[in-house]
Amino acid sequence: MTSSPPTPPRRGAGTVSTLAAALLASLLPTLATTPVAASRVARFALDTPEALANAHSRGVAMFPDGSLVAMPPLEQVATFEEPLGLALAVGEDGTAYVGTGHPARVWRCRQGEKTLLAELNADQVTALLIAPDGTLWAATAVPATLLRFSRSGSPTVASTLPEGNLWDLAWFRGELVAAAGNPGRLLRLGANGFELAAPVPDRHARCLAVAGEFLLVGTSGRGLVLRWTGEGSPGVLFDSPFSEIAALAAEPSGVVWAAALTGDPTLGAATKGGSEPTVTTATETPSTSADTQGAVAEILRILPQGTVTTAHRFPKQLATTLDIAANGPVIGTGLEGELWQLVEGVPARLDTVAAAQVTRLARGGHWVLTQGPTALFHRQGAPAGTFTSPPLDAGQPSRWGEVEVRASTPGGGRCTIELRSGATAEPDDTWSPWSQPFPCGHGTASLPPARYAQWRLQLAAPPTGRATVAGVTLAYRQLNLPPELRAITVHEPGQVFLKSPPPSDRIVEVQHPDLSGIFTTLDEDASEQQSTLGKLYYRVGYQTVSWSASDPNGDALRFDVEIAGEGWPEFVPVRRNLESALLSLDTQALADGIYRFRISASDADANPEEPGRSSRLSPAFVVDNTPPLVQVVRRGEWWLVTVEDARSPILRLEWNRDGDAWHPLTPEDGLLDGRTETFRLRAESGRHILSLRAVDDHHNRTTVAVEEGP
Template sequence: MKYLVMLSVAILASAAQAVVPATWTHATEADFAKAELKNAATTSLGEVILARKIEIIMPSASAPAVVSAVATSGKAVYAAAGAKPLVFRIEGGKAGKWATLPGAMVCCLRMAGKDLLAGTGGNGAGIYRVSGKDKVKKVWADGKVKYVWAIAPGKKDVLYAATGPEGKVFAVDKAGKGRLIYHADKLAKNILSLAVARNGHLYAGTDTEGLVIQIDPARRKGRVILDAAEKEIAALAVDGNGGLFAATADAAKAGPDGKVKPNSKKAGKAAGKTRPAPKPAAAKKGPNPAPAASQPAGSATAPAEKAVVLVMPPGPSTKPRVPSKVTPPAPPKGKGNAVYYIRPDGLVHTIFRRPVTILAMVMHKDRLVLGTGNGGSIYAVTPDGDEIVQLADTDAKQVTALAVGGPGGRLVFATANKGSVGLIADAPAAQGTLTCKPLDAKQIAKWGTVRVQGDLPKGTRIGVATRSGNIAKAGDKTWSTWSKEHAVRGDFLSVQSPPARFLQYRLKLTGARGVSPAVKQVEIVYQVGNLPPVVSALTATPVVKVSLKGRAVVAPSKVYRMTKITASDPNGDKLTFTLAFREQGADKWITMTDKLAVPSYVWDTRTIGDGVYELRVTASDKASNTPDSALEAARISQRIVVDNTPPVIKPLAAKTAGKTVSLSGQVTDASSRITSIEYAVDSQNKWLSLLPKDGIADSKREQLAFEVKDLAAGPHRIALRAKDIYGNTGYASASVTIAP
């Protein structure tokens, strides 16, 4: 029976503190990712559970660099060397060489009663029976076979052999006679994996194209049921519903260390089990038999980047005819390898995908267990792919082999680079802990509520303790000691850790009768003493076009100033702003607005006279605090010149001499410098640039003296315009007449 457990602490808010406290929430795999775990593990669903105990029974010091295969028999474990034709036997904590086999390497192992069967590679490749120490007998070999990658048992003491490099599957009877039952021909060079279904059908996984082939041994016919986006099908496993799991090991799609970003989503847990898929309808008799799948080829319900189903009806030859190539849209490089579930009706689901190579896979107690590279991790995955748990993170590069039924019912695993053999307990550890990384409140804080939610089966226990300090390094001698650990029983308990900047919590999980409790969420509420807002900048920039009350407004000059405030609050409080102005040198401030909720304001400077001004902003956190505890901060802008008056051009004098007119005058602006002067003759569109008398427009007063030549006889109007730095424009004109 499961219970929802909540552990919390109530703290009264001080009048000197913020009204709204802050909260840390840990509820996802990513939240717990940096915690220190001891005999505990986190799942992809964000649960903390007890981990399985791991025991190394053949350490790297005594193991070959590559352990390629393992098999179990009672209390004994057999391990194969991947680079030498050696088999080791491990029992009672002792490991020793058991047999030397023909060939260059051992590719696979499996038990046949009390005897050990080994598939080897290199010269002398074949299947060999080991009935005792150094008691080796050849079962079967073929001159063209260089590798026996997998062995699977069939009916009537038949053994199936997956071989390379010609992509053949053989059926070997108890007399040692081999019969070819499938040839991949151009589809693959090596058959890498085998699995046998209850109905006697044989499944084979290939290299080259990453195919899964369903073989009928009696008829010696095969058909492709999966064309994966990856190039190798390294492992196969059947389920009890007529479906098949296929694991891929395409090295090009694996990351350098197999690491994956922890899940940061709160997805919940799948409700109930998915009903088994219906079995495909029997194929109709006739010259054109119907495909076994209920959908056409390539109609998998999984996204196209994951897999494409290819169904091939049986042909008249003992070799399957090569199908027309159906190429699945391959996932981008680096997306990782996958475990596909092929339903009895032929449809495919992807239940696992990570940047690893999946080198081994077994079904163990309603979970798929995966051995992976290049990070040397072992994962347990629910058959629907909803939950993933890392069972082990070894110090090797690859987990190469898995076997069930080890000593004490434990799971056996083997590794490479470093080579080793280990056991994973069948039940979770009796006790484990999770210690979170130091949580930083940024300031001295009082600790409020800690709330733990989880499942607490009967007899299990969750305990919680805390400690605090003012140095980021946890456990420094200045930190407080761990508080008394309190059992979670649904009551409210006080947190004893003193106020500080940093806090750690420690969860202790205790199992019962092989069952683990589960922590699903931890919430910690804390309060930092109220700190004043920080105003770091206040600017007022001239703009021509602004949005006022939802409509765009264009000013004839830069009369609008976009006032921007850069402010923050250390407590995360909501801020409101008051804007005021004054002329430079004045004592009193005049408020423009005192209810500004956003850090920007459009200031229409036409409401004040020309001059030099200052702006002041006051930021307040009163919206998040009591009136007595609210704090504020202010900042004054740099001097702001307001100039909405155009330059004046006077006096403008004009003298004619033949076809030439000489003009002179003065341009003056009350507040800012002149930036441009232009003139036009008999036009309001064709303006020509004009330089002041000193050759540069750089002051509030500029002298003019220029000539307009080659005017036609008759009356003319010469116009001048001058602009200041804020876009204010002044005009003047003179009328002249050119004699004929």
């Protein structure tokens, strides 16, 4: 016995164009989500310390509100032939004193003239101090000597040490206190020379700073910050992961800043044998990190109550000196001679000097001592400088547009801006040349399209008043790049995904109440499957395709879906301007065969004048809407059943007698894997109606019935 439903007529290539209307009407409704279109024009607004981080400055200060103010330029006032410059003190009258090394000399610089006060019997001058009465004191290393200079500039030895070196001097509670090592200790100058004031639990007491009623001490070897009342032993405030506290500077408010660095640049060697002096602990704050995290220096902020926090870490610069300015601490660094300032916790590069290292700062950073070569600089003259922004990353190659500089230069001041662009994150020779400078205000950046851009301000103050820039804004628009179609998925036949319950009872959920129904066998775990595509349902004859796409510019995308069968000369449109990345197609409008989808993505909504478009083909898939052919033959006590399908493997054969429950039947070869399968079922005596139901893997089914005789 043979049962086969009528086969629909096959469509050839000549009838392809007639399918479009049928396909457009055969789509399963899906819930679309509309992405938000990307902004056509974006802007870099640089008007806060955070936005201006990593900028380069020469003579322009950044304030906590993000404004930029021209400063007097750093001018070189003296050079020194000695290779070391380690000590600097500046009096109220503007007289600067410089201590050098190899050999140890003390110089006076006044009104542009450099005068040698003394060449000392030591290797280097390590510290200079101007006492409240105006007396100049000098400390040396190798050997450790303290000298007092008269008003005329003549030195007198005040005290010497039999071992170790002197590293810093401070005036604390009406007395001169010295930091010494090795071993580490604090010394007080008495009537007969140095007296031991307190031991220090490290190889060297390296630097000193007076903060109200306390003297803070930085050490070398263990990198401790200590607090001393003037009596007893100092207490530990902070145990740095770095090995040396190189500098301390106190604000009038009582906040103290410390520079910690890696290594031990002092001359002392580690103590061999013996025990360290006892230390009493006051307020101990643990380090914020167990190690240096790849940095070579850090800046610490110490509050009056003793709390210590890490304000900034330098990955390669050696922070060796600190001073206090009105809008934040000024930091001198080495490897390259640079001046930095922390403004609201954000590092800003103030200046770069032609030296290997900035060794000392004075008067709010307006006096700068360097070595490599050894030279003295002073901020003086008409305020003027340059400020270069960090490279601005547009994320993609972009066109650069209007630039706005909110500048105030009354009464003859000057402000100009110039720009450049390039393809590398750090500017190099491949970047475009700087544009011609033009006055601050509103202008257009005539730059080659590129991913990165940078601007540079030239700022000069008027004869009276200040030159200030409140902020800079630069507009850009990314060059339109085509969308990216990353993947196309052709789902299993019959799978559909819905965001809401099905509108028709023709769509069957996996957990169907009829446990013997065909849909219960499609995916036994599908009841648990939840997807961003929606909830999984099944509908016979439907084919679902989904895809993932993105736009490099962040533009909203729309999609066209087309289909073509093998041998078709062209693709047929299925859906235009689709917003979602999912489509379910009723394939009953198609003849059985092998097909492909073509998905095209476009960003035309955001770029109508130059839309980007890209396309991608799906994997081939089979359309099969023809049920299997079932042949049933009686051979003695057995029914022989043959099931054939033109395109799809046989998924299941079930039987029942007299309307009883359905039972699966196993093929003779034991494996359901082909388009033709044979089965054997024992006949029963008596009169019965035997029903057989065959299903292919596209869920097409055929049911036949035969009569069993006695």
